[in-house]
Amino acid sequence: MNLDTIFSAAQEAFLTYKSISADKKAEFLEKIAEILEENRSAIVLMAGRESNLPEGRINGELGRTTGQIKLFASQVRDGSWVEATIDPADPTRTPLPKADIRRMLIPIGPVVVFGASNFPLAFSTAGGDTISALAAGCPVIYKGHPAHPDTSKFVGECISQAAEKCGIPAGVFTHVEGGVKMGQDLVKHPLAKAVAFTGSFGAGKSLFNIANDRKEPIPVYAEMGSVNPVFAFQGRLSNELVPLAQSYVSSLTLGSGQFCTNPGLIFVPRHLAANFESAVSEALQTAPSSPMLHEGIADSYYKALDNLQTRPELKWVKVPDAKHLINVSPALAEIKASDWIEDDIFQAEVFGSFALMVVYENENELLEVAKKLHGQLTITLWGDNAELKNQRELISLLEEKCGRLLFTGVPTGVEVGYAMQHGGPYPSTTDARSTSVGAHAIKRFARPIAFQDMPSALLPDALKDENPLGIVRQVNGKFTIERILS
Amino acid sequence: MNLDTIFSAAQEAFLTYKSISADKKAEFLEKIAEILEENRSAIVLMAGRESNLPEGRINGELGRTTGQIKLFASQVRDGSWVEATIDPADPTRTPLPKADIRRMLIPIGPVVVFGASNFPLAFSTAGGDTISALAAGCPVIYKGHPAHPDTSKFVGECISQAAEKCGIPAGVFTHVEGGVKMGQDLVKHPLAKAVAFTGSFGAGKSLFNIANDRKEPIPVYAEMGSVNPVFAFQGRLSNELVPLAQSYVSSLTLGSGQFCTNPGLIFVPRHLAANFESAVSEALQTAPSSPMLHEGIADSYYKALDNLQTRPELKWVKVPDAKHLINVSPALAEIKASDWIEDDIFQAEVFGSFALMVVYENENELLEVAKKLHGQLTITLWGDNAELKNQRELISLLEEKCGRLLFTGVPTGVEVGYAMQHGGPYPSTTDARSTSVGAHAIKRFARPIAFQDMPSALLPDALKDENPLGIVRQVNGKFTIERILS
Structure with missing residues (x-):
């Protein structure tokens, strides 16, 4: 199939799919989850083989994938996500009568989705981007990631099967394979309306x-x-030094460090640096060398570290073990905050289990750090309540630099819920206004439209006087589930 | 002042301004409205002189401007616009305890706003973009439009006065003058976080x-x-031919046709075309030649028409009167739908009172028209209820092409309310996901952030357990104003 055929089918499917009921859409999503569960053992085997990720992780990731499908299904059934906003007419207004205006979010059209190598299920074929686009009412043209071609194709077939069983036009989902050129052609196609990557x-x-x-x-x-980045303050760090070091190392080495939220940068106060470093080093002893997703990623990891090893500002606490085709071991280096501030290279992401420990002299230095920091998915602050109260200025600066600000725990393990924000200022994403995890992701693939004086027979259910969907709407500025009295 | 100084002051002001209470922000906005009203006669005189717009119009526009300031002030006071979303912790969850995650919209930072020539008040210095950015918590660097320099500067001083009276740092608003190069430099400045134009x-x-x-x-x-575009169907058009022609001409010629929502394109059925054309022509007799905002705009109008007059597909019903330096008269040409479809030039905007009447043979032709149509701010459908019921396919296609779909009246006269959507698919705007008129405009200048396990003393009021602002929040997926029980 050429791309024109694929996109025409998607556009055709869109005009049907966008108009089917919320219940029908939710059933389709639930059917996808059901078929994935039915094929759990085959999928886990395939994804494990292709990604080098352990079975336990893949099993968990499949659960997360179907869990997130069910979250979107329930959001679609609930229906309030369309932000229905109604300003009823006022024919008696002077000098001019007021028209009836009703606004809601509608799906944007066919969406191109690119899967991630590091999550062969939860951020791939039936992952968050595909499902939130389908939930919004948009067909998806999905480019499988070449690192897990069989898994991708198989999961794609599960989605197509679900569409068939639910009577949804096949064009609602198309699985495409190819390299860089194919990806570019997908984004260039005139019928594409958004891209998720x-x-x-x-x-x-x-x-x-x-x-x-x-x-x-x-x-x-x-x-x-x-x-x-993780910012550790002295009160809490001195009280919980060993457990914090251990939880930091667990997060750093999880999945060979191949997480978008991997905490590759940690700021520690000078007088605790040596102790913390020892505790981290000790925890790292038990972190074995482990395989990366593919050889290219392992190679990039070693190259990035080779490059950093030429920098005199860094003191190496643990250099990586001898190079291997696919296995990598964690590494740890230390730098002074005053040196870190001087060169952006020290905040470049090294994909894998590399930690850069930045030693600060005093908390004023952290204000300079915060101003210099690039946009991040997450920032973590480890401080006790008393010391955090003195960090309001720092916290205010750090808010400007991230999508999620944590005060306990570690940034890996992104919760799938209503309140999650997974996305942050550039360069962590190209659009800080949206999230790729959690219920709000559905709004990426929608845009508002206002209907003025639309005859009631034509109004979408979300905007009808009687509120047949029972959704929360803003009427004359007030949130309500009441019907409109006319 | 150089731009670095201006942006540093804005960034500095931002860190203060974003944290002040909603009430304080609302008072500041209301103070702006108050000062503008106090200076009504001076402003109306100045804006009338600089824009060539009649006094009645400018007086009305000032009312609209202060009305929209009050709308945003009341939205800021209400506070629910931040979309607070709370997933409380669940320490008992297995296998892993659930963290407490709270999400809300926060202001994006300093915003660059460009004023419009055609609305020297409502879309200029204290217009929708400036006010919605200030309402969201963002400082504004405003480039005055060179077509009304005195008005722009004067209104800018009113805003600065209001800031001073309310104890808001002066950097919250800066008025800048200059040409194209200045505009580019503003957009290029590293501290700018968004642009409205x-x-x-x-x-x-x-x-x-x-x-x-x-x-x-x-x-x-x-x-x-x-x-x-306006689509007229035969049932309604034959019943209301003269009033529809008159209201079309009023909308077309309002403000010398210098409205973003000016209906420059109208589709009429073949067998009513001659009658409708006569009625429009007759109404145009009474539409006098009138001055445009400035000579450059008048010149562009004449040039665009000269260019169209070379096209054999067009039949001219009314050519413009002899050229004048600044006054223009309306013009009307007719084209067959089958010819219109063939060339995009026929849907290019001619800024001014030029109407292109497209004659269609049958309603199937309109489906082709809809597929071919570029993105629009508005589309209007004039049909009676019975005939609109048969146009579901057309309506579905047209939804994809506009931000507002009207079923009575004319698109000019954009209502300022909660439900308004003023914005549409490209090329009508560069971002169909937002509006430049109405309460939802505040969200343009905000982005989400999630706080994970934030100590309650640090939580913003919008996210505190006790809901001190009394706003509508989504807690565990349900909309509520209740406090969180912990």
Whole structure:
């Protein structure tokens, strides 16, 4: 099939799919989850083989994938996500009568989704981007990630099967294979209305540029990762030094460090630096060398570290073990905050289990750090309540630099819920206004429309006087589930 | 003052301004409205002189401007616009305890706003873009439009006065003057976080490109206008032919046709075309030649018509009167739908009172028209209820092409309320996901952040357990004003 055929089918499917009921859409999503569960053992086997990720992790990731499908299904059934806003007519207003205006979010059209290598299920074929687009009412043209081709194709077939069983036109989902050129052609296609991507900065930025150079520019939601700094303050760090070091190392080495939220940067006060470093080093002893997703990623990890090893500002606490084709071991280096501030290279992401420990002399230095920091998916603050109260200025600066600010725990393990924000200022993503995880992700693939004086027979259910969907709406500025009295 | 000084002051002001209470922000906005009203006669005189717009219009526009300031003030006081979303912790969850996650919209930072020539007040210095940015908590660097320099500067001083009276740092608003180069430099400045613009396609698209070429790309909300097609169906048109023709001409010629929502394109059925054309021609007799905003705009109007007059597909019903330096008269030409479909030139906007009447043979032709149509701010359908019921397919296609779909009246006269959507698919704007009129405009200048396990003493009021602001929040997925029981 050529791309024109694929996109025409998607556009055709869109005009049907956008109009089917919320219940029907939710059933379709639930059917996808059901078919994935039915094929659990086959999928886990395939994804494990292709990604080198352990069975336990893949099993968990499949649960997360179907869990997130069910969350979107329930959101679609609930229906309030369309932000229905109604300003009823006022024919008696002077000098001019007021028209009836009703606004809601509608789906944007066919969406191009790129899967991520590091989550062969939860951020891939039936992952958050695909499902939130389908939930919004948009068909998806999905480009499988070449690192897990069989898993991708198989999961794609599960989605197509679900569409068939639910009587949804086949064009609602198309699985496409190919390399860089294919990805570019997908983004360039005139019928594409948005792009969702998770992966490297280079690839994401290049798709962003292509999308903006189109005759009709379209939104690109590229999640490109970050170094997810952790700021440790002395009160809490001195009280919990060993457990914090251990939890830091667990997060750093999880999945061979191949997480967008991997905490690659940690700020510690001078007088605790040596102790913390020892505790981290000790925890790292038990972190074995482990395989990466593919050889290219392992190679990039070693190259990035080779490059950093030429820098005199760094003191190496643990250099990586001898190079291996696919296995990597964690590494740890130390730098002074005053040196870190001087060169952006020290905040470049090294994909893998590399930690840069930045030693600060005093908390004023952290204000300079915060001003200099690039946009991040997450920032974590480890402080006790008393010392955090003195950090309001720092917290205010850090808010400007991230999508999620944590005060306990570690940034890995992104909760799928209503309140999650997974996305942050550039360069962590190309669009800080949206999230790629959690219920709010559905709004990426929608846009508002206002209907003025639309005959009631034509109004979408979400906007009808009687509120047949029972959704929360804003009527004359007030949130309510009441019907409109006319 | 150089731009670095201006932006540093704005950034500095931002860190204070974003944290002051909603009430304080609302008072500041209301103070702006109050000072503008106090200076009504001076402003009306100045704006009338600089824009050539009649006093009645300018008086009305000032009322609209202060009315919209009050709407945003009341929205800020209400506070629910931040979309507070709370997933409380669940320490008992297995296998892993659930963290406490709270999400809300926060202001994006300093915003660059460009005023429009055609609304010297409502879309200019204290217009929708400036006020919605200030309402969201963002400082504004405003570039005055050179077509009304005195008005712009004077209104800018009113805003600065209001800031001073309310104890808001002066950097919250800066009025800047200059040409194209200045505009580009503003968009290029590293501290700028978003751009709002109303004007021509050429200027808007060029700012969009500059913003995307920055080291850190930023959102551009450019409202670039459209031809706002009207589709007339035979049942309603035959019943109301003369009043519809008259209301069409009023809308077309309002303000010398210098409205973004000016209905420059109208589709009429073949067998009523001659009658409708006569009625329009007759109404046009009473539409006098009138001055445009400035000579450049008058010149562009005549040039565009000269260009169209070379096209054999057009039959001219009314050619413009002899050229004048600044006054223009309306013009009307007719074209067959089958010819219109063949060339995009026939849907290019002619800024001014030019109407292109497209004659269709049958309603199937309109489906082709809808597929071919560029993105529009508005589309209007004139049909009686019975005939609109048969147009579901057409309506579905037209939804994809506009931000507002009207079923009575004319598109000019954009209501300022909660439900208004003023914005549409490209090329009518560069971002169909937002509006430049109405309460939802505040969200342009905000982005989400999630706080995970934030100590309650640090939580913003919008996210505190006790809901001290009394706002509507989504807790565990349900909308409520209740406090969180912990």
